[in-house]
Amino acid sequence: MFNIHTTRRRGGRGIASPWRLFPVVLAGLFLAAGPAAAQTELVTNGSFEGNLDSFNDVPGWTGDPGPCGYTARIGGADFRPAATAGAQVLELATGSSTITCTVYQDIVIPAGATGDLTYAIGVNATAASASTLKFEIVPTVGPPVTVYSWVGTSPAETLAARTPVSIAPYAGQTIRLRVTHDHVSQYFNSFLDDVSVRVTVAAPPAPVPTLGEWAMILLGLLMAGGAALYLQRRRLAA
Structure with a gap:
């Protein structure tokens, strides 16, 4: 099971969870709606x-x-x-x-x-x-x-x-x-x-991601989070 915590303590240092990136990425997607009407x-x-x-x-x-x-x-x-x-x-x-x-x-x-x-x-x-x-x-x-x-x-x-x-x-x-x-x-x-x-x-509406594009976004987040955890653990074990 995934342990979804914002941080975990080990040796007095915090390990940032990759899940904290998820709302940031979503916010970036919704803000990329193009320029406002002028x-x-x-x-x-x-x-x-x-x-x-x-x-x-x-x-x-x-x-x-x-x-x-x-x-x-x-x-x-x-x-x-x-x-x-x-x-x-x-x-x-x-x-x-x-x-x-x-x-x-x-x-x-x-x-x-x-x-x-x-x-x-x-x-x-x-x-x-x-x-x-x-x-x-x-x-x-x-x-x-x-x-x-x-x-x-x-x-x-x-x-x-x-x-x-x-x-x-x-x-x-x-x-x-x-x-x-x-x-x-x-x-x-x-x-x-x-x-x-x-x-x-009026500015054109932002394109809505398809199901396939959402799947690729989530897969990318999981891969990035796994890589970040792996590198963090190696540094802590050293």
Whole structure:
């Protein structure tokens, strides 16, 4: 029979039992579950820093070809609103011409990801018109989803954070974050800032050992314990 004691005394010295290793090994197996889930930012330069006042050249963002301009501006300067993140805001301006202006960024949503699209958007309009502003999620599969819209008959809106939108339905897809500034008449500017998609991807579950793997683990423990006892006894007998 096995004598399962934590220690045995012989000659005033303790002999460590191999069974004391068993809970340590089990704890190591259960702790090897892989890294914990962590948040990741998917939007590049969501606060529109860099290339100040450079026409159609904001790092991380792309504009459709055309005469419309989008530029990074210092927040709070002139008539522009204060930035909600960083020091700059994105401004889309068309003057008094009839122009459609679009700026966008494509991001890949990992499979199984959860999180929200957050953003600040606002409009500075001088008068009512038929102009419109839209912020959309354009998924790989399915129609565009409008998360913010403004029409020229509405009052101007301060640059401010809007309602967050879950991106979980788009997990495993590439989505386009697209702002369309459609100017028809009367002067108006639109502003965007603090665009963020922070996602969490759950860590994969730790693999559960099979019966055969458990048998190998137990056999290894028994062999290691027997070897430890044999060596300890030889040292005590010497």
